[in-house]
Amino acid sequence: MSRSIRLLNLLQLLREYHHPATAQKLAEHLNISVRSIYRDIECLRAQGVNIEGSAGLGFVLKEDFLLPPISLNDTEVEAVFLALNWLKRIPDTELKQAAHSVLAKLNAVIPKSKQELLDATTLHSIHQWIATDEKTVEQVRLSIRHEVKIEIQYLDERGKLSVRRLWPFALGYFNDKILLAAWCELREDFRNFRLDRIQKITLFEERYPQFKRHLFQQWWQQEIQKKANHS
Structure with a gap:
């Protein structure tokens, strides 16, 4: 170093x-x-x-002489700190550490009046996550960032175990669980997977053949169409 x-x-x-x-x-x-x-x-x-x-x-x-002053109104300060405090409890070690780091940086540069606002705030993020392996969450997030294929052993809601080769492109943080949106090579279609049900994950160096933003757009259009058909 x-x-x-x-x-x-x-x-x-x-x-x-x-x-x-x-x-x-x-x-x-x-x-x-x-x-x-x-x-x-x-x-x-x-x-x-x-x-x-x-x-x-x-x-x-x-x-801290390295960080410039920033200008946020009271509501913006509350919004940023509430979001970061929520993130501090997410089942993802690196994102939690990043939240602590950003909070420390903001605390170093916000004016005294804003710090007093935060000290007196009663806005709190209270959230309970389903137990999820944090290493798995990190690996999925990194696979999305680098647009590489993964293979997972997945236990579905009926308790059936299957092996899937996926093109992961998006994560959604819903209530008490984290959902992965991916293209499934086995089903040749988009599928959603709960991260707490992943039993084992393997990352590959092989990139999948589309950009993640294009996969997300296709998946989103498909989700919209499904909702339209059910309405």
């Missing part, structure tokens, strides 16, 4: 702590030595980063 990347990682980690963090704690999180933490903090201070604290007491970021 380059020194510049290490400094950025340390700066981001300090953003996420609202109270002083010891060098030992920072070192364990970043998987580097305590001595490196001390050197990197002094380097950040030399570049103008306002880090308070000392060895034995811990360090805290008092002002």
